[in-house]
Amino acid sequence: MCGLLGFLTATTATTPDGRTVETTAAQVYEALHCQRHRGPDERGTWNDERMIFGFNRLSIIDIEHSHQPLRWGPPENPERYAMTFNGEIYNYLELRAELKAAHEAEFGDQPMFRTEGDGEAIVAAFHYWGAKAASKLRGMFAFAIWDTERNTLFLARDPFGIKPLFLATGAGGTAFSSEKKSLLGLLPALELSDALDPRALEHYTVLQYVPEAETLHKDIRRLESGCYAWVEPGAAPRVTRYFNPQFRVRKFAAGSEAQRYKEIAAALEDSVAKHMRADVTVGAFLSGGIDSTATAALAIRHNPNLLTFTSAFERQGYSEADVAAETAAAIGAKHYVRMVSPEEYAAAIPEIVWYLDEPVADPALVPLYFVAKEARKHVKVVLSGEGADELFGGYTIYREPLSLKPFEYLPKGVRKLAGKLSDRIPEGTRGKSLLHRGSLTLEERYYGNARSFNDAQLRSVLREFRPEWTHQDVTAPIYAMQGNHWDPVARMQHLDLFTWLRGDILVKADKMTMANSLELRVPFLDAEVFKVAEQIPVDQKITKETTKYALRQALTDIVPPHVLNRAKLGFPVPLRHWLRGPELYDWARAQITDSGTDHLLNKQAILAMLESHRTGPVDHSRRLWTLLIFMIWHGIFVENRIKPEIQEPTYPVNL
Template identity: 65%
Template sequence: MGATSGRRYRPRRAAPVAERGFHARPPAGVRVGHREWAATIRARHPHMATRRARPPQASPIAAYWGAVCGLLAFVAAPAGAAETQGADTQLAQADQAALAARADSAIAGASHLMRHRGPDEPGTWADPDADGSVVFGFNRLSIIDIEHSHQPLRWGPPEAPDRYVLVFNGEIYNYLELREELRAEHGATFATDGDGEAIVAGYHHWGADVLGRLRGMFAFALWDTVTRELFCARDPFGIKPLFMATGPGGTAVASEKKCLLDLVDLVGFDTAIDHRALQHYTVLQYVPEPETLHRGVRRLESGCYARIRPGCAPVVTRYFVPRFAATPITSATERARYDEITAVLEDSVAKHMRADVTVGSFLSGGIDSTAIAALAIRHNPRLITFTTGFEREGFSELDVAVASAEAIGARHIAKVVSAEEFVAALPEIVWYLDEPVADPALVPLFFVAREARKHVKVVLSGEGADELFGGYTIYREPLSLKPFDYLPRPLRRSMGKVSKPLPEGMRGKSLLHRGSLTLEERYYGNARSFSDAQLQEVLPGFRPQWTHTDVTAAVYAGSAGWDPVARMQHIDLFTWLRGDILVKADKMTMANSLELRVPFLDPEVFAVAARLPLQAKITRTTTKYALRRALEPIVPAHVLHRPKLGFPVPIRHWLRAGELLEWSYAMVATSQAGHLIDLAAVNRMLDEHRTGASDHSRRLWTLLIFMLWHAIFIERSITPQISEPQYPVEL
């Protein structure tokens, strides 16, 4: 742990569990602080030696609640179930005491793999009435009610005070209002000041309908000791992750997939590569929900919950379906609609500032992050903002971010990333990711999160504004292609054929091709980097039927009759946002034990944005029209109409010379993924890109990140050096 302001932190001994636990006692079956903890971790995970294995103790920051940022739950199959499912009969005949010890040890070891998500308070819990067949693991990063809200949280009505057990990753921003509602309507009582009890009490009184009342980001597992059912849920937009695996041994859920892979012997699921998911990744540059690259592991999708009973597969239900339903704006109502946007954003930011620790803000130089920071500083005049950039000219927004911070009165801290730092961090970053995400912007995000964690424990950011308010330039494409709508369908198709023989890069070729396609055919989130012909060259297992429509068909079916821009936004909510944007946001900040909050992705903000008509989102000259108008009194003028850059990365240049190019050739030369990726084709692409014959940067990055992922998680030929973030003494 690091020190700040010249002062050194002297660790203090943790208070006994009985003094810190729920209702002034430890939850029944809880195991935290046991002597064997460190030895177990060292024995099971010698490759984790770069992180000091140690039993739970008092953090440099006082232990608190608000979020357990790493959760793990295991529900064993009933005795005898493994035999009927064809598994090893020894599991079916095992003594329950042996099963309990085995499960507890396995969960403790697997939980340590995500210690970065919650270094304040790790531990395990086993249901004393389930003979070890229900075990939780948790790693807590505390944000609200620092002294009292420990994990796992137990709550129940007076007649069964310990009925429910919760492990929770996230924050509920309207928890104060929910607690008051539960007190007034149901006489609910609470033992802490945290947000977790609002979830459990709400579930007791409202059932799954509680999910529609929560404003926040969350993934949680809730065990009902009466019904013997595990209830798991994710927030509407997928801000927080949750993976699931089911096998003959039972079902496990976790915040990170690497924890489930560590439990494969306990659960018994299929770890083979999912070739269909690999093809989807190569097309989209991320693995779309609910898929993962391992056949036996799936994500619980955003806006869904799952009910899990011992011996049964999870039953998944969708509770949130985003719908865009425009209402007209007239000259008489225009100003009121802009004011409505401002008001709901102000309210969301105010609620996202609720914390018992210091909150900062990322500031990229664009309108979205600047708006969030400008609203946040009203609640914290000492707000610190953070940004990152590269040494190469044209790939940094540092000057704009500094000017924005000065304009709103915030202190600003910047991190400049070199090419050498970029390359050196890649193995560690991919290890944190769990699944490959071929978005180079996640690397600077990792570094700015590491810098921010030296100063704050929570940051706000502007993710989601583009999807909700129409911020991507591609959303203007329907306006450009509108003349094609008046052509007979056969003629439109023939124009696509005419475009094929035209030289690449020729003016009008792309317009003719895309104009010949329907929206469903041409748009599936972020721009495509591989054509079908290119996919066949690099994927030995290519299947023409595994197209992007596997991912988008059902989503498009749910938006029939909407205007084309709303349909594109809808697609992005289900694909690009939750598959790329929110994955990198969660993984790169949690890698540094930093909580990231996204005020735009709030149900109330979405409700306002979803009512905006097309002309309030996209014009021929701008995007996010209504949002820009609403933010005129808030955002500095130099930012208001500036094009979006985000955290740009000079990948195209670095893949032509220097350390990244050398690393890339070495990765291809040593990769054992030749049965999945045509390595000779990748080498040819590297040669063509290096000489300037073609720009393969996006395609190469997609393949290289997969090969690195394969080397870490499948080949085990690369062992990342997991570094320790620096934590401040006081927050």
């Protein structure tokens, strides 16, 4: 787990302003400093006449030898490739064995590898298999390989988007990085601007995150999950999608579903075993839900001294600390709890937004940040349960197709009439929402697992509102990738893999753990686990009584009974209460008043929304939080008004 940064110059000649590869290399080295938290153990750079690599390393595997930027090549040119790599490859031992056999068939007993790490497995796989190597890697990754013979750059990102990769291409070349903030200082060298993208802002306001491939900076994009790109000097990246998750349902004969549950349990056990591969101590996050509990219960089989961690608030109904402690005792783990006060919560926001790079309006970011900070005192790696809901059908919204099933039998004209009727029904009247949702197609009504503002609310808060910029900019291309035979729940899961999961869940997981130089691993988001998850029929995911039905059945002998059928809260936050009271009301009002976003936002409308939330029955907390996080982001990255105090990372060694 690390931070990478690279710059491919458009030309080796000195530019009219006197810029050379050497001066840009100095800029790259300087830009590495702002992502030092991603890799406090080592910092390194390498360059030739075109390519510049910078790297911050968090040493996890082969600590003494697998330094980066890494050089590798076949015997006739052992320095042919240079690579920087962020992530972990969990099947690297198997890949090394397979590649070594191919190497020995060609070169006999000449040595192939100089290290015991996973990085060389990536480069060697690329040498032998080309772009297909990305599909053979089982893990989380974002990497860059420079071929010094062909003068080509290869970039790739893992199938689900666990690890980030930002890109900027201009007349001066192409730059890429694990963190967007490292690219901001390189924009002039690329001959690009730092202008904001108003469409991305509108998408953020609706979805609570900036959807891939966008960022709030118009000239910086992201390489999307499951994609690779070829880049040549002076040319734009050529991007190819290598992974589009499919849902190929496999039916079992009546009475034989137990075989499915065995396959799910076996895949998870194998994934956790491989995710435990490390030369440092591995712990686990533990909430009160089934996903993190399953991960921890399987992990302790490989580490009997497993440490588990959770965070909580003192307010009643917003803590799973007791359940997590009971779970830790049941599986035999040593458990740590980090309580978070409202004062700590508010004080940490600017620092957290700085680490985020892009605004994400998920209140659970803050307790995740604090539990990661606590975990890093004891371990260097943690396992977590992200991805289980998307793969196995864990969100309650996935039950919606069941409740709307009767509308499918109505003629289109009647469904439209029901929608018009719902518009005339007063807000708050029972049945209004059902009629409205029933009148819409899945593509029209389902954005993914988030929506903050409707169009009327957007008009009131955004200075520049364009009705043609809608959620369908984001969702339509994803729906177009789906199979015609898929059931509605599979289609919703697929959409969430490309929206909510990679836009919110995985961003906060990566950024909040790496802010504390802690590696987070997600065993549910594994290629082999997905192979069994995609085969589950809809009636084994969602029932009238529960979600993730097949997963719960598979975990009957793994997860303690008090958790097995319990709904997960995760890291819940009492935000709506705090914004109404002394905890956060004054803080929120000051953020709005002080913000220099008058040209982008109608601050009077936002202040009115805050007052309405404080005094009235309507809960505006998520809408307010979406705007507050953007204002703080703008204060840091645009106005330079807010200056978070970022401490140099210092952590215990030899964990």
